[in-house]
Amino acid sequence: DTAVSQTPKYLVTQMGNDKSIKCEQNLGHDTMYWYKQDSKKFLKIMFSYNNKELIINETVPNRFSPKSPDKAHLNLHINSLELGDSAVYFCASSPPMNTEAFFGQGTRLTVV
Amino acid sequence: RKEVEQDPGPFNVPEGATVAFNCTYSNSASQSFFWYRQDCRKEPKLLMSVYSSGNEDGRFTAQLNRASQYISLLIRDSKLSDSATYLCVVNGNDYKLSFGAGTTVTVRA
Numbered sequence A: 001d002t003a004v005s006q007t008p009k010y011l012v013t014q015m016g017n018d019k020s021i022k023c024e025q026n027l028g029h030d031t032m033y034w035y036k037q038d039s040k041k042f043l044k045i046m047f048s049y050n051n052k053e054l055i056i057n058e059t060v061p062n063r064f065s066p067k068s069p070d071k072a073h074l075n076l077h078i079n080s081l082e083l084g085d086s087a088v089y090f091c092a093s094s095p096p097m098n099t100e101a102f103f104g105q106g107t108r109l110t111v112v
Numbered sequence B: 001r002k003e004v005e006q007d008p009g010p011f012n013v014p015e016g017a018t019v020a021f022n023c024t025y026s027n028s029a030s031q032s033f034f035w036y037r038q039d040c041r042k043e044p045k046l047l048m049s050v051y052s053s054g055n056e057d058g059r060f061t062a063q064l065n066r067a068s069q070y071i072s073l074l075i076r077d078s079k080l081s082d083s084a085t086y087l088c089v090v091n092g093n094d095y096k097l098s099f100g101a102g103t104t105v106t107v108r109a
Helices: none
Strands: A004-007 A010-013 A019-025 A031-037 A043-050 A053-057 A064-067 A075-078 A087-094 A107-111 B004-006 B011-014 B019-025 B032-038 B045-050 B055-057 B060-065 B070-075 B084-091 B097-099 B103-108
Touching (some): A019 A031, A019 A087, A043 B097, B004 B084, B011 B019, B032 B060, B045 B055, B070 B084
Parallel strands (some): A010 A107, B011 B103
Antiparallel strands (some): A004 A019, A019 A075, A031 A087, A043 A053, A064 A075, B004 B019, B019 B070, B032 B084, B084 B103
């Protein structure tokens, strides 16, 4: 059983399009995250949610809108995609008390 | 100043060697500390948590120095399979894991 699963694994799209990435965790965790890993391999947090509520929005453009329909899901919708959005996007979840996070396999987004 | 800073390496070592590297963190209120491993084109995976008293997991030893705000990882008897990027991760009490940029280790035969 995959603990944190995200789809799609690969996404190639044109500039200006709108796309979504889905994430689901079956670990029963309360906290979920979206991270972006750019070409320099630096992992940077975008959002964190706790029990469906937005906790952190780390100065991400408004074109990125996360949605958490329940605490097992955290989806990411991106409007008007730009070349600079090309990166690997990782979803993760963690249990309470600031313990470690478990990552999905990543979505490699390429904007052309 | 970045929240977590690491020596990027790369560290290129022969099999059987010992390799060690550090990271520093800026938030003195940080609560939890970890080393993650990331293989090429894969997701980060927890290698080990880092405790104040220092801890070992097989060939891996992690140390935490809260006074100087640094964390270290030492790998003994390196294996080819240890080749990866090692990410230093710090968790403040703010629902955020802060990652270093990673230290690349390559173990050669």
